[in-house]
Amino acid sequence: MELVDILTQDNIILNLKGNNQAAVIDELVNKLAENQLTNDAERFKKAIYKRENEISTAVGYGVAIPHAQSESVTKPTIIMGRTLPGIDYGGQHTNLIFMIAAPENASNEHLSLLSQLSTFLMSETFRAKLIVATSEAEVIKAIQEQEKLQEPTSDEESVSGKYLVGITACMTGIAHTYMAAESLKEAAGKRGMKVKIQTNGANGPENKLTAADIQKADAIVIAHDVQVDASVLRGKRYVDVPVKKAISHADQLIDQALSYNIKENNVDEPAMEDKPEPEEKSGLNFYKHIMSGVSYMIPFVVVGGIFIAISFMFGIYAADPESDQFNVFAQFFNQVGGEAAFALMVPILAGFIGFSIADKQGLAPAMIGGMMASIGGSGFLGGMIAGFVGGFAAKFIGKSMAKIPKSFQGLVSVLIVPLISTFIVSAFMFFVLNTPMSMLNEFLEGWLKGLTGINAAILGALLAGMMASDMGGPINKTASAFGLAMFAANIFEPSAALMVGGMVPPIGIALATTIFKNRFTIQEAEAGKASYVLGASFITEGAIPFAAADPLRIIPANIIGAAVGGALCMAMDISLKAPHGGIFVIPIASNKPLLYIGCILLGSFITCLIIGFLKKPLSEKERNNAKQMSNII
Numbered sequence: 001m002e003l004v005d006i007l008t009q010d011n012i013i014l015n016l017k018g019n020n021q022a023a024v025i026d027e028l029v030n031k032l033a034e035n036q037l038t039n040d041a042e043r044f045k046k047a048i049y050k051r052e053n054e055i056s057t058a059v060g061y062g063v064a065i066p067h068a069q070s071e072s073v074t075k076p077t078i079i080m081g082r083t084l085p086g087i088d089y090g091g092q093h094t095n096l097i098f099m100i101a102a103p104e105n106a107s108n109e110h111l112s113l114l115s116q117l118s119t120f121l122m123s124e125t126f127r128a129k130l131i132v133a134t135s136e137a138e139v140i141k142a143i144q145e146q147e148k149l150q151e152p153t154s155d156e157e158s159v160s161g162k163y164l165v166g167i168t169a170c171m172t173g174i175a176h177t178y179m180a181a182e183s184l185k186e187a188a189g190k191r192g193m194k195v196k197i198q199t200n201g202a203n204g205p206e207n208k209l210t211a212a213d214i215q216k217a218d219a220i221v222i223a224h225d226v227q228v229d230a231s232v233l234r235g236k237r238y239v240d241v242p243v244k245k246a247i248s249h250a251d252q253l254i255d256q257a258l259s260y261n262i263k264e265n266n267v268d269e270p271a272m273e274d275k276p277e278p279e280e281k282s283g284l285n286f287y288k289h290i291m292s293g294v295s296y297m298i299p300f301v302v303v304g305g306i307f308i309a310i311s312f313m314f315g316i317y318a319a320d321p322e323s324d325q326f327n328v329f330a331q332f333f334n335q336v337g338g339e340a341a342f343a344l345m346v347p348i349l350a351g352f353i354g355f356s357i358a359d360k361q362g363l364a365p366a367m368i369g370g371m372m373a374s375i376g377g378s379g380f381l382g383g384m385i386a387g388f389v390g391g392f393a394a395k396f397i398g399k400s401m402a403k404i405p406k407s408f409q410g411l412v413s414v415l416i417v418p419l420i421s422t423f424i425v426s427a428f429m430f431f432v433l434n435t436p437m438s439m440l441n442e443f444l445e446g447w448l449k450g451l452t453g454i455n456a457a458i459l460g461a462l463l464a465g466m467m468a469s470d471m472g473g474p475i476n477k478t479a480s481a482f483g484l485a486m487f488a489a490n491i492f493e494p495s496a497a498l499m500v501g502g503m504v505p506p507i508g509i510a511l512a513t514t515i516f517k518n519r520f521t522i523q524e525a526e527a528g529k530a531s532y533v534l535g536a537s538f539i540t541e542g543a544i545p546f547a548a549a550d551p552l553r554i555i556p557a558n559i560i561g562a563a564v565g566g567a568l569c570m571a572m573d574i575s576l577k578a579p580h581g582g583i584f585v586i587p588i589a590s591n592k593p594l595l596y597i598g599c600i601l602l603g604s605f606i607t608c609l610i611i612g613f614l615k616k617p618l619s620e621k622e623r624n625n626a627k628q629m630s631n632i633i
Helices: 021-034 041-054 108-120 124-132 136-149 176-190 211-216 243-248 250-259 270-274 286-312 328-358 360-376 379-400 406-450 453-469 474-488 493-515 522-536 540-549 551-571 593-614 620-624
Strands: 058-060 067-069 077-089 092-102 163-169 194-201 204-206 219-224 239-241
Touching: 021 041, 021 077, 021 092, 021 522, 041 067, 058 092, 058 243, 077 124, 092 124, 108 136, 108 176, 124 136, 163 176, 163 211, 163 243, 176 194, 176 219, 176 243, 176 250, 219 243, 219 250, 239 243, 239 250, 243 250, 286 328, 286 379, 286 474, 328 360, 328 379, 328 474, 360 379, 360 406, 379 406, 379 474, 453 474, 453 493, 453 551, 474 493, 493 522, 493 540, 493 551, 493 593, 522 540, 540 551, 551 593
Parallel strands: 067 092, 163 194, 163 219, 219 239
Antiparallel strands: 077 092, 194 204
């Protein structure tokens, strides 16, 4: 099978009509549906936007590669779109858009072909051919010619005598992984260097690095947006950057990696330990470690909350075999949600904090420490601390034993490190932390449960306002962490206020674009339609483009509307047993769903009215100007 079998002439649009990112994505998805390559276009589009919200797929060079795997895709496919005037895609001027669609069960061969296109696009000549092509047939011809030119570079003789190795890994393992690898290969090839890049793609690691590769390496570059196993590097210094930096600045990264002189310097010397480069992992990025744990924990929270809420639909005591209300299905849902999913929340949080700090060696001790926190009553906060203690203990012990003979290294990693670090974190939790932390948790729980009236309203306003303030930033994450801690303690009112804070901004802005159309450009009005869906789904990011364009008006409006909704929500003792999911979970997870929806709508209307009052009407010319993004003070 060849690339042209999945990028066929009828999958090419040489003259895209859309003049913005959303319109172009719609056009490409419609082509996918028109060619019967998806059985649910909206579902696939959501998968595309989920990927875009994680990190933009604009990769520079005038190219964007939106991509997703979805059960709605019937056949691995690439849809190509070209716009000669160009559009703003993820903040970058873009002319060529390749939408990669892969089914969940795509074969290795298909995924390799999809990834092959990414490497082709690193060629300036190939991109130029696509830009000047006058027909779909010329595009296909350019691809076929590029396939003939493409040759592996990893086994080429080194002219300079230098050897570059590396690992690339993006979130989906389809596009950016291979573009970064190709960029590094091309930059190294121009220097006459021998190259080997391990690509952690959707098929798993390919071109895997060996101990011999690391021993011979003169420079190492790791470009990744997800966790990679760097144990093969065995303590060598390396450049550690996001994937996009490798795509755009490969030459600079190779210069930096060569400057480490890893063949001449021993990284185990104290001098090397004392002078880590800013790009390298220092193990002290607390925010990243916490978010890593939270991201793995959230699915357990959501599933557990929804299943418990379903069990209550059969009756408050329907899960209890001793009750007259007993129902076996209620018992089933309660056991899955409360006894399984909720029981795993804190250990999963701690385990993946430890994994973020010390890779695989940190997982077991941190997770066991998290279970100790759960058993001992120190809960969410105790689990976070257990994750750090277990992770750093494993990291320190592993480094301390780096000089042990290689024949014993296997024993060190599977027995000695986990055994000692587990003892350390378990003893710390049992003898030091659990008792005072459980007392603190009991105090907080009692204080929160005792909040009524104005005090509850103030807390609700504060949480919702923080949630709406920076829409995914550190203030937002701080409020979310507090809500998750309370959720783990079976206090569900803060979760309701937080979801109000996340839903109000996009819905309020969407209402403003509908009611006060003359305050927005045509482009903004179109984007506002999507904000209805994003807001209803608790995807606050739908408000970000508007807030970025006009922060002095939009952000205060978002905070005020969210704070009012959150205050009313907590003042009326509204709870939510599923902290994510938006409108889809409210009917079953909230104790007062109609009142809750009313709080969200009231907050949204307040945001809408404030925006309408603060923003000035635009002239017809300004409204039709696609580049106009509102009057910023």
